Amino acid sequence: MFRSSSDTAHSGLRRSATVRTSLGFVGVALLCLAIADIQVTTVAPWRELGRLVIGLVTPDFSDPASIGTALMRTVAFAFVGVALGASAGFLLALVFHLRAVRTLCAFVRAIHELFWALIFLQFFGLHPLTGVLAIALPYAGVFAKVYSEILDEADPLPMQVVPAGTGLISSFLFARVPDAWQHLVSYTAYRLECGLRSSAVLGFVGMPTLGFALQSSFAQGYYSEVGALLLVFFVLIATLRFWVRPWLVPLYVVVSPFLLGNGLPIMWGNVTRFFTEDIVPAPLRHGEGWAALWHWFSDLLLTEALPGLWTTVVLTQIALVGTGVIALLTFPLISRHFTTRPGSMLGHVALVVARSTPEYLLAYVLLQLWGPSMLPAIVALALHNGGIIGHLIGRRSNEMTLRLDASRGVDRYAYEIVPRLYGPFLAFLFYRWEIIMRETAILGILGIATLGFYVDSAIQELRFDRALVLIVITALLNIGVDSVARALRRRLRLRHMVNCEP
Amino acid sequence: MFKDTLRKLMLTLALVAPVAAAEPLVFTAIPDQDETKLRERFQKVADYLAEELDTEVRFVPVKSYAAAVTAFRNNQVQLAWFGGLSGVQARQLVPGSEALAQGVEDAQFRTYFIAHESTGLEASDQLPESIQGMTFTFGSKGSTSGRLMPEYYIRQQFDASPEEVFSRVGFSGNHSRTIDLVESGTYQTGALNFAVWESEVAAGNVNTDAVKVIWETPTYADYQWTIRGDVDERFGAGFKERVRKALVNMDDPKLLASFPREGFIPASNDDYQGIRDTAQALDLID
Structure with missing residues (x-):
């Protein structure tokens, strides 16, 4: 799946640019760390952690029906959401060269699933459609972009040799798609895993998935129930490739819509009301004129958007470097250059746990244990994303062959492997930059004062006009970071790798 | 591929179609x-109301006050x-809706401020000055007593915002959680609903050596x-009054103890004018 890379042959100039960029990021992160609030505020943080660990090793499966239902709903929401997102994304990929489509896709995917869910909750309420669309919409934006990149990278030769007069659709299906098929399938499978995580997390805002039960059990300190739910979730993700077989997928997709549960009926009048009243800025709604609108907007900007933006950026930069550190420290766990087979099995388990635990969930857990500061968020983001990148570059290191007399131990790590992996490592890291930022914003819902905190407050106060402005600002921030990351990748000539996208 | 897409679209439509049944x-x-x-x-309340009103009654749990x-x-x-x-917010958003009944205690509700023993704060008849600079948690963002x-x-x-008074301000999510966190x-x-505190203490769920009440607010509703105002059209004339009657007549001691309330009494929208003014003063509602 990985393209063979040329990034092992660093020129002196390039290396220095790479090193300078890396040091720059580390420097910024240290500055941010100096001003960030990373106190552990609980009196006995380790006692709670101990209770959680005991809960994990003494899982309580006494209510299999409710665990089973939550699990089934989690899978169902993921399948329906991802299937809709993939279908829409595929169609959009065909017209992705249009600027309007590209912009639209960038915008919908810059808004986190949880924010979409909070928006849909306002007019669809607790209906399955809320959860399905919250996954399908941003995923369609991601799928459109990645599918179109995969199709663009497919071998152009078959397309050039189809006989003149072949229809557009047949030439596309027979000359373009076959070469890209493998990549399309493997990327879609990867997104399904993401979809399961998203689906689980949607429970935190009221969808009937694992997150719902998890949040209830956790808030009440029923750690054995938490343990059972987490274990079930890890097993679900780890065994994905055994139960998601290509020939089973159509069956899952057909059955899933019937397993979403009923929720509450939708009243369509609410949709109209949301768009024509709720999200109209209060001063306009009350006919107070443009001056009042400006006052409303600048007040929102100064007291909420800017402080939220600042915290979001500070936290993101620390978490980004933390992610890099964790990735570089953990990839040897699964690399055959450093471990033996049984050792790498354990490493795999550790990294699977780290990457299949959604940041949101991890942050929620750590926040309960350590108290409210940026620390839980930083650790959660770094562990989850570091686990993902560690897994990717560890796998990549296994494709490398070293000379028989290559050095061992620390020397091998520092002089043989890391220099060769550093290019792809940075490429992965820059890809995750935007994702980390999007997650950072959303962690605000848990009480850390990033943009999500103010979005959540606005929604709790039923001021959707404010919430929407803040969500749009969050989306613009993500789009901005994404384009900076792209520029950096281009400047450092880091090869494009499709399958590490979000 | 297109056929596949079409099928998915059909399924979505099926999914969107409202479930038609006798309305509960x-x-x-x-x-x-x-x-x-x-x-x-x-669930007990649902069973009780179903019997009293002779109609299907369903309880739906939600994850936030706003929800x-x-x-x-x-x-x-x-x-x-x-x-x-939340009642004031709801009635402002749904014209014609009415406050039906409140708990006997709700006419005279209070908030307890609580503190961890390490703070050295003692119960007093006003909020102690030395609380400034400490960490503090509310309950939910949309809570009245929290x-x-x-x-x-x-x-x-x-004469300052909570963020200025305390070194750190959090939102625990609910009253039980506030007790846990302090x-x-x-x-x-922290600050919480006095009734939740009293019932948790009575049930022996609170380590009163570690946390205690340091101040209680004056009373409010x-x-x-x-x-909703349109229930009579939907469920038949006089339905609203039947619901009110059923609520006020609730006398199962176990059920009342679970709230915990002595009983329910009729209420009106005007009872909550004070809450509304306070919320407006704090810029929590427009």
Whole structure:
């Protein structure tokens, strides 16, 4: 799946640019760390952690029906959401060269699933459609972009040799798609895993998935129930490739819509009301004129958007470097250059746990244990994303062959492997930059004062006009970071790798 | 591929189509306490109302105060057990809706400020000056006894916002959680619904050596049952009054103890004018 890379042959100039960029990021992160609030505020943080660990090793499966239902709903929401997102994304990929489509896709995917869910909750309420669309919409934006990149990278030769007069659709299906098929399938499978995580997390805002039960059990300190739910979730993700077989997928997709549960009926009048009243800025709604609108907007900007933006950026930069550190420290766990087979099995388990635990969930857990500061968020983001990148570059290191007399131990790590992996490592890291930022914003819902905190407050106060402005600002921030990351990748000539996208 | 897409679209449409059935009365409640307790309590209420009203009654749990208000506003629930503030918000958004009944205690509700023993704070008849600079947690952002009233009295006492008075301000999510967080020392101080405190202490769930009440606010009106104005059209003439009667006549001691309330008395929208003014003063509603 990985393209063979040329990034092992660093020129002196390039290396220095790479090193300078890396040091720059580390420097910024240290500055941010100096001003960030990373106190552990609980009196006995380790006692709670101990209770959680005991809960994990003494899982309580006494209510299999409710665990089973939550699990089934989690899978169902993921399948329906991802299937809709993939279908829409595929169609959009065909017209992705249009600027309007590209912009639209960038915008919908810059808004986190949880924010979409909070928006849909306002007019669809607790209906399955809320959860399905919250996954399908941003995923369609991601799928459109990645599918179109995969199709663009497919071998152009078959397309050039189809006989003149072949229809557009047949030439596309027979000359373009076959070469890209493998990549399309493997990327879609990867997104399904993401979809399961998203689906689980949607429970935190009221969808009937694992997150719902998890949040209830956790808030009440029923750690054995938490343990059972987490274990079930890890097993679900780890065994994905055994139960998601290509020939089973159509069956899952057909059955899933019937397993979403009923929720509450939708009243369509609410949709109209949301768009024509709720999200109209209060001063306009009350006919107070443009001056009042400006006052409303600048007040929102100064007291909420800017402080939220600042915290979001500070936290993101620390978490980004933390992610890099964790990735570089953990990839040897699964690399055959450093471990033996049984050792790498354990490493795999550790990294699977780290990457299949959604940041949101991890942050929620750590926040309960350590108290409210940026620390839980930083650790959660770094562990989850570091686990993902560690897994990717560890796998990549296994494709490398070293000379028989290559050095061992620390020397091998520092002089043989890391220099060769550093290019792809940075490429992965820059890809995750935007994702980390999007997650950072959303962690605000848990009480850390990033943009999500103010979005959540606005929604709790039923001021959707404010919430929407803040969500749009969050989306613009993500789009901005994404384009900076792209520029950096281009400047450092880091090869494009499709399958590490979000 | 296209056929596949079409099929998925059809399925979505099927999914969107409203489920047609004899309409049940659906109600919700603000998630102000541990969920298991709420589910137990309100399932009993649902059974009771179903019997009294001779109609199907369904309870739907939600994850936030705002979600309860939104479900009420969206007519996905017709009846709700709101707090003072959420009730005011809901009735402002749904013209014609009415506060039906409140608990006997709700006419004289209070907020308790609590503190961890390490703070050395003692019970007194006003908010102690030395609380400044400590860490503090509210309950939910939309709570009356856990947010609105404590914030009001903090501002009254110190003439400053909570963020200025305390070194750190958090939102625990609900009243049970506030007790946990102050008891474990995650926050040095907090404010919560007095009734939840009293019942948790009585049930032996609180380590009163680690956490204690340091101040109680003056009284105000809080929780109430609120019903939409259009229920008579939907469920038949006089339905609203039947619901009110059923609520006020609730006398199963176990059921009442689960709230915990002595009983329910009729309420009106005007009872909550004070809450409304306070919320406006704190810029929590427009």
